[in-house]
Amino acid sequence: MNDSRYVLGIDNGGTVTKACLYSADGELVAHYGAKVETLTPHPQWTERNVDDLWQANIDAIRGCLEAAAIDPTQIASVSITGHGNGLYLSKADGRPARNGIISTDSRAQSVVDEWLARDDFDERARAKTLSTTWAGQPNALLRWLDLNEPEAFEATDWILMVKDYIRFRLTGEITMELTDASFISLMDVPNRSYDRELMAYWGIERWFDKLPPIVESTGIGGRITAEVASLTGLAEGTPVAGGCADVAAAALAAGVVDANKAAAVTGTWSINEFVSTEPITDTDAWLTAVYPVPGTFIVLDSSPNGVANLEWYLREVVGGILREFGGVEPDSAKIFATCERMIQEITPSDDDPFFIPFINGSDVVPHGRAGFIGLNAYHEIRHMVRAVYEGVILMHLHHITRLRDYAPLKDEITFTGGASNSELWTQMFADALGSPLEVVDAPEAGTLGVAAVGAVAGGIWPDVRTAVEKMTRDPRAVVEPDPAFTELWAKRFARFTAYLDTQR
Known part of the structure; x- marks a missing residue:
């Protein structure tokens, strides 16, 4: 292990995007936050402008690296977390297909009411998702879009969660990380795979081919592009880990x-x-x-x-x-x-x-x-x-x-x-x-937890359990x-x- 290596953890939460640089033993070296406005254009809607979100990530990364004043080639990996569920629809070139939707959105409640009233919900859906369902999940939001914004389908190439969208923009590689994918009621969780029959049950089967390939939390989801390097100060080619959902990151930071x-x-x-x-x-x-x-x-x-x-x-x-x-x-x-x-x-x-x-x-x-x-x-x-x-x-x-x-x-x-x-x-x-x-002794728990995952992806620690043991307090x-x-x-x-x- 090289003790001089670092991990950059990024957390796209409900209101602030945070970038935190950690040493191999979990010391917080530098941090920077950029606010992202929550939009409520209608009752029960909570959205964000995705271009503003992307700019907040650029600002947070650059601000953190400037504060750290280190050689960016010392960063072993970048690792991203973010709020679970919600919906971020992307075009093939990374441009947003529409505003991002945050998981507190409840516009699709009537859709969920109909599903939960079905006699076969537990057998046909819960047995695969291991979950109830609610209005802020992608399945409900996709169905709502079909009923109310059908043009969103043609405008969309990829269905993503917030952290996966940011990783796409950082690397140009399209993936969805496993923990987030297992939260969104589109996956057969015991078998760890998307399920076409499940999506048909939700009435959204036509969206199936817009789901990206799965990457493990500690897998490499891509590498920093030259364009992103010039925008942020990161070194071109720095690996970007799959990362994990924010609830998982918080638990890891808590040991x-x-x-x-x-x-x-x-x-x-x-x-x-x-x-x-x-x-x-x-x-x-x-x-x-x-x-x-x-x-x-x-x-x-x-x-x-x-x-x-x-x-x-x-x-x-x-x-x-x-x-x-x-x-x-x-x-x-x-x-x-x-x-x-x-x-x-x-x-x-x-x-x-x-x-x-x-x-x-x-x-x-x-x-x-x-x-x-x-x-x-x-x-x-x-x-x-x-x-x-x-x-x-x-x-x-x-x-x-x-x-x-x-x-x-x-x-x-x-x-x-x-x-x-x-x-x-x-x-x-x-x-x-x-x-x-x-x-928990971690001022920014989400970024620390996902940094532990990134430390494995970057080769600093051999597995997540070891990384958590070494990096948490x-x-x-x-x-x-x-x-x-x-x-x-x-x-x-x-x-x-x-x-x-x-x-x-």
Whole structure:
């Protein structure tokens, strides 16, 4: 192994594209982020301009390399992750066929409703996909396009996920990486192959030939072109790994390689997952997909009901009031600090209001909408802010509770994502989940996890398990649950789930 080699990890998330350079032992050498605007041209739509996305990747890579000030030939590989599902349609030359669609999009809910009502769904679909299906998946979005934008078919040469599109632009080689492919309900997951009969079941068989070849996570998906080298500062010919889906990358960064170890990832989505040596075939399970560690699967129970709810509340409600009445652009860091102070000023009670965190819709309650319930004249803005924090936590508890039904999970849960940066929120999570939380020591978990995959592709480490062992750190904190609040959270959760049941 050459200790002077590096891996560039890139994460195309819901709002920011990040490029992070890591040493062979996982040290973060340099990083750079570029924002990408989310477009909501119609209710239930969440899209992005793909040309802007591509430019954000160029800017992030160049900014990271300029900050690192290293010889680019020392970079052993580039490895990309990004949000799962959604849809990125490309022409043969790499130009986008239309705007990209993010996985929080719910325009295709009526399509999904019809599929889930079929008596043969479990037999004909779930047995192959190992998954339920929801509106933000490619199968639903392709069917919606056939019904509403039929011209998209002729404009499209390739169906891609976000990271696979970026790899295509970096290398000129067209592939889809295996973990992402196993998430999108177009694959027979046990057999690791696309399935024409499955696509016919969805009513989208004509799209089958637009699916690209599969590449393994640690495989080489292409090499940096001369044009991209001139745009970014990367060396021409640098290998680009297959990479992996963001939920897999986050778990790898958390050191999750052994069976029955759970992770909670607090981002735009409420991601909750554990590793299994066998696929979960229970018809009530949410999703089982391929994991980059050979011989394993990642089992998820998740929803688009995560930290984005707090971001929306602070931006549109708190920030909106300040903009309208104060005439100033609010300081988001000060707003967040003030909210945490307000939460600590009140004693939590079972009489507190609830916030239903469905700003981006929900597959837990199809057609569900966000809102407060249980407000009365006694409550203040402090109670409402706490309710938003709690709503995100209660959705994670909903998902973790379901995962605990499928396997004897270890008591400790690895914890990462935006909420892990708040000591207050982390303690609230621990109290609610009733488990010690191992807070991941990785400021950019997605890029670190996918860099571990890239380190294998680049020849630095022999396999993913070794790469994770060498590149990840012990938890920066272990937060124990406070028994004094356990009973209150149990009561709150029972009322929360009872309300969700009335909405189904």
